[in-house]
Structures are given as C-alpha cells and as structure tokens.
Amino acid sequence: MSNEVHAVGDKVEPGSVDTVLESVAMENGVAAKRSPVKDLKVVFVLGGPGSGKGTQCAKIVDTFGFVHLSAGDLLRAEINSGNENGTMIQNMIKEGKIVPAEVTVKLLEKAMKESDNDKFLIDGFPRNLDNRKCFDEVTGIEPQFILFFDCPEDEMERRLLGRNQGRVDDNIETIRKRFKVFIDSSLPVVGHYEECGKVHKIDATKTPSEVFESIKPLFKHFKQTDSEIQVELVEAIKNHSIRSTPVAA
Ligand SMILES: Nc1ncnc2c1ncn2[C@@H]1O[C@H](COP(=O)(O)OP(=O)(O)OP(=O)(O)O)[C@@H](O)[C@H]1O
Numbered sequence: 001m002s003n004e005v006h007a008v009g010d011k012v013e014p015g016s017v018d019t020v021l022e023s024v025a026m027e028n029g030v031a032a033k034r035s036p037v038k039d040l041k042v043v044f045v046l047g048g049p050g051s052g053k054g055t056q057c058a059k060i061v062d063t064f065g066f067v068h069l070s071a072g073d074l075l076r077a078e079i080n081s082g083n084e085n086g087t088m089i090q091n092m093i094k095e096g097k098i099v100p101a102e103v104t105v106k107l108l109e110k111a112m113k114e115s116d117n118d119k120f121l122i123d124g125f126p127r128n129l130d131n132r133k134c135f136d137e138v139t140g141i142e143p144q145f146i147l148f149f150d151c152p153e154d155e156m157e158r159r160l161l162g163r164n165q166g167r168v169d170d171n172i173e174t175i176r177k178r179f180k181v182f183i184d185s186s187l188p189v190v191g192h193y194e195e196c197g198k199v200h201k202i203d204a205t206k207t208p209s210e211v212f213e214s215i216k217p218l219f220k221h222f223k224q225t226d227s228e229i230q231v232e233l234v235e236a237i238k239n240h241s242i243r244s245t246p247v248a249a
C-alpha cells in the first residue's frame with residue numbers, strides 16, 4: 001500500500017481536495033499521488049464491551065470527518081460474505097474470543113486502501129498485543145493516540161443487555177467471557193500505549209453527549225478550516241506545476 005497511486009477514476013468526494021488535484025492531474029496526463037500508508041492518521045478506540053465506542057465513533061465521524069472502521073463489524077461482515085474464514089470467525093465471536101490477528105489486520109488494511117480518506121478511527125482494535133504487533137508489521141502505522149473509554153462492568157453489562165441489535169454475543173454468558181478477555185488481553189495493550197504517553201482516558205459513564213464533549217478537544221486539531229484546505233490545495237498545485245515545468249535546453 002505504500003506510495004499508493006490514486007488512479008484517475010477512483011471514487012472521490014465532489015469538491016474535495018482530491019477531486020481538484022485529480023482534475024489538475026488529468027489535464028497534465030498523470031495520476032495524482034496519494035499519501036503513503038504511513039501518512040494515514042489513525043486513532044485506536046479502545047474500552048470494554050459496551051463502553052460506548054461505536055456510539056462515540058459515529059459522532060466523531062459526523063463532526064471531524066474520520067472514517068469509522070469497527071474491527072468487530074468487519075469481522076461480522078466477513079461471516080456474512082460466505083468467506084472460508086466465516087465459520088471460524090463466527091465461533092470465535094460467539095465465544096468472545098479474539099480472532100487471529102492476520103485475519104483482522106487484512107480486513108482493516110483492505111478497508112483503508114479502498115477509502116479516499118486519510119483519517120481513520122479504528123474501533124475495538126488492537127484487542128491484544130498480537131493485534132498490535134501484526135498491524136505495525138503490516139502497515140507501519142503508528143497511531144496518533146488511543147481513545148480509551150473507561151466504564152465499570154456493571155454499567156457495560158446493563159448497556160449490552162439492553163442493546164437489542166440481535167448480536168450473538170450480547171448474552172450474559174458471552175458478555176462475562178468478553179469482560180475476562182478485555183481484562184486479560186486488551187488492558188495490556190492500553191498499558192503499552194500508556195507507557196508511550198498516547199492514551200487519553202475518558203469517563204464513559206456520562207451521557208453520550210457529555211462523553212462527546214469531553215473527547216471533542218482531542219480531535220479539534222484534525223478539523224481543517226476552509227482556508228487551511230485552500231492553502232493545501234494551492235501548495236499542491238504549485239508543487240505540481242514546478243514538477244511539470246520542462247527544463248529549458
Ligand atoms: N454514554 C452512554 N450512556 C448510556 N448508554 C450508552 C452510552 N453510550 C452508548 N450507550 C448504549 O450502550 C450500548 C452499547 O454501546 P456501543 O455499541 O456504542 O458500545 P461499544 O463499546 O461499541 O460495544 P461493543 O464493544 O460491544 O461493540 C448501546 O445500546 C448504546 O446505545
């Protein structure tokens with residue numbers, strides 16, 4: 001995925017910087033270059049089952065233009081796709097166990113490659129140290145920071161039992177297994193990133209709006225103003241013109 005070229009004809013948002021770059025590039029008969037994978041901005045979203053990760057990711061997407069990649073959702077989609085790994089994934093999810101890292105990282109990598117965006121919220125990942133290592137080896141991406149939702153088990157249990165989305169793992173038996181996996185396997189990942197000074201711990205017991213208010217300041221930096229987008233665009237066009245100017249003989 002490194003030094004990936006954004007081929008003319010790839011899906012781009014109308015009016016986005018990509019669209020304008022694309023037309024400049026097309027006029028000059030070249031394909032616009034995309035950032036290498038290491039330039040992608042990734043925020044890992046962690047927290048116990050039911051702590052509210054998905055709920056807050058939806059709000060961050062709306063306000064700050066990130067793409068939400070839920071590792072759990074990608075795995076569930078894989079079950080429904082009829083892929084050869086489907087049965088194995090389904091059994092692991094029913095048991096609250098963690099799917100082998102190569103499977104999940106491959107799905108995340110594919111989703112990032114297929115996106116035109118460069119900002120990703122990766123929710124429910126890395127779930128264990130193996131997830132973290134595999135992601136690092138495959139993508140080389142170092143996360144910007146880790147958003148960690150802190151919530152007591154009794155509150156998470158209440159939320160999961162009331163979720164009502166027909167998930168095979170939202171039953172008391174699997175919920176208890178998921179809590180144990182969270183403590184044994186996921187908290188060490190949080191510990192790793194704490195040592196790197198990258199964890200922002202959020203009190204997830206408040207209302208969804210209150211929780212969102214407490215995380216907003218962390219993302220302000222990612223919201224480009226119109227004038228910042230314009231400056232970036234002018235720079236990109238200038239750089240492109242310089243590169244395209246033929247050297248006088
Ligand atoms: N702050 C909150 N207060 C009360 N209920 C909440 C809050 N945030 C989310 N919920 C509700 O709790 C349930 C679980 O939330 P959500 O799906 O966002 O959690 P999650 O951390 O993504 O869970 P999982 O890891 O199992 O996917 C949902 O029914 C959601 O509406």
Ligand SMILES: Nc1ccn([C@@H]2O[C@H](COP(=O)(O)O)[C@@H](O)[C@H]2O)c(=O)n1
Nearest residue numbers: 071072092093096097098099124125127
């Ligand atoms: N990195 C991951 C993420 C999830 N799983 C499996 O999916 C289940 C549901 O995950 P949610 O994030 O949607 O709660 C989880 O219990 C695991 O079985 C995984 O293996 N690896």
